[in-house]
Amino acid sequence: MKTTNNDIKNINDRSQIDVTLKLKDMEQTESSYVFHLSSVQMNGTDIPLTCQCNLKTFCHISCSNEDIMRIATVPTYRGNVLNLYQFWIFFITVTVLWSCIAITLTLQGSLCLDLLEDKPEDIGKQICWASLGLGSFSIFIGWLVDWFSINKKEKEYSPVFYSCILFSICNLFVINKLKVSYILTLCGTS
Numbered sequence: 001m002k003t004t005n006n007d008i009k010n011i012n013d014r015s016q017i018d019v020t021l022k023l024k025d026m027e028q029t030e031s032s033y034v035f036h037l038s039s040v041q042m043n044g045t046d047i048p049l050t051c052q053c054n055l056k057t058f059c060h061i062s063c064s065n066e067d068i069m070r071i072a073t074v075p076t077y078r079g080n081v082l083n084l085y086q087f088w089i090f091f092i093t094v095t096v097l098w099s100c101i102a103i104t105l106t107l108q109g110s111l112c113l114d115l116l117e118d119k120p121e122d123i124g125k126q127i128c129w130a131s132l133g134l135g136s137f138s139i140f141i142g143w144l145v146d147w148f149s150i151n152k153k154e155k156e157y158s159p160v161f162y163s164c165i166l167f168s169i170c171n172l173f174v175i176n177k178l179k180v181s182y183i184l185t186l187c188g189t190s
Contacts, residue, residue, distance in 0.1 A: 018042075066153075114180055137163075 020038040040047040081087045116122050144159035 111178070111180060115178070 018039075018041040020040075077084075112126050113120055113123060116126070141160055141163055144163075145155060145157060148156040148159055
């Protein structure tokens, strides 16, 4: 039975890989060893030998077949994530982001009520249209992500980031054009 690249792609991350090496043909280069393979099996299915694998340590494989590399070189971190600087950068970024979002949502509600002036009962209509706009925009951006990801192994999320930048600039322009009345009250005065 011959295995194709599509069969390799369908094997999940918990696959068992059995490799038979030709130890007599082992070569040493600089700081690594090169082993020639006799056979490779994944979950009992023979995989065609289309690459020469370099084994630097027991866990690093370099192979010209991208599908085998994707399956064989899944990185695993076994330490405490609190010790990683990437975790703290992510944590601080998410905390600042959600703080800004909370402030924005609070101000949006106040501004929307102020702009409605003598019709505060229309706030529901504003929320409904905002939800419809957000929902349609999400579907459209999801379609763009799929469109830009055609023939790629990983999803291409750049349309999401570019659209966020574009709409943030548009929001700043619209906010700058809003006519909002300010009422100043001083503490201790009536």
